[in-house]
Amino acid sequence: MISVILPTMNDEMALAHALAALVPAAADGIVREVIIVDAGSEDGTVMVADAAGCRIVRGTGVLGEDLAAGAAVARSEWLLFLSPNVMLEPGWQREVQEFMDRTAMAGAGTQRAAAFRHARASFGFRARLAEFGAILRSRLFAAPYAEEGLLISARLYREIGGHRALPGMVEVELARRIGRGRLVFLRARAVLRGDAAARPGFARGLRNTACLTLFVLRVPAGVIGRIAA
Numbered sequence: 001m002i003s004v005i006l007p008t009m010n011d012e013m014a015l016a017h018a019l020a021a022l023v024p025a026a027a028d029g030i031v032r033e034v035i036i037v038d039a040g041s042e043d044g045t046v047m048v049a050d051a052a053g054c055r056i057v058r059g060t061g062v063l064g065e066d067l068a069a070g071a072a073v074a075r076s077e078w079l080l081f082l083s084p085n086v087m088l089e090p091g092w093q094r095e096v097q098e099f100m101d102r103t104a105m106a107g108a109g110t111q112r113a114a115a116f117r118h119a120r121a122s123f124g125f126r127a128r129l130a131e132f133g134a135i136l137r138s139r140l141f142a143a144p145y146a147e148e149g150l151l152i153s154a155r156l157y158r159e160i161g162g163h164r165a166l167p168g169m170v171e172v173e174l175a176r177r178i179g180r181g182r183l184v185f186l187r188a189r190a191v192l193r194g195d196a197a198a199r200p201g202f203a204r205g206l207r208n209t210a211c212l213t214l215f216v217l218r219v220p221a222g223v224i225g226r227i228a229a
Helices: 012-020 023-027 045-051 063-073 092-105 125-141 154-159 170-178 201-216 221-228
Strands: 002-008 031-038 055-058 078-081 086-088 113-120 150-153 183-192
Touching: 002 012, 002 063, 012 045, 012 086, 023 031, 023 092, 031 045, 031 063, 045 055, 055 063, 063 078, 063 170, 078 154, 092 113, 092 150, 092 183, 150 154, 150 170
Parallel strands: 002 031, 002 078, 031 055, 113 183
Antiparallel strands: 078 150, 086 183, 113 150
16 A cells, blocks of 8 residues: 655645545555645645645655655655645556556565656657656656656655655655666656646756766756755
């Protein structure tokens, strides 16, 4: 069973969509709980979470700290970290269940993590190009971003020290410690909503590319985080 962890900050509408995609998996008994780590939302985010029966944890606004705080109270053998700006496509739980079953059959000494395939809800060439770029980045560098989610066994998460309180590139830094050999990329898609996809802009994209390059060159995570902030 899975504990889903979502960090939020004024994500009322986005969270409602993200939670809706989790309902079938909860009905199938795959999702045990959803933990919302909220960094002081002033809209209806907390009300949406409460109405959906989520566990609510008070966050600090530092992403690494908030994700670690959610993991600390999780009760399942698997943790699924998601951005509230993505919706998992219908049927995602079947592939995830197969992945977890295969990991269990491999034996107690085998620990794995997985990320979803990036997709965008918007139309047009730019959206398809962004999807292609995300696939290349994930496969070549084994560096999934928050928009691809991360499914990881709680045991492996604890063994590698969990998320760290860095200024940026938190997910990429964790992927480095997971290691390419333990990271699987699923066929199921995590679909980024159109309005969320438009937020970063060209400058942010360049900054992400620069930080990823430093990641590949194994520059210390603290240095990369200061650049990404």
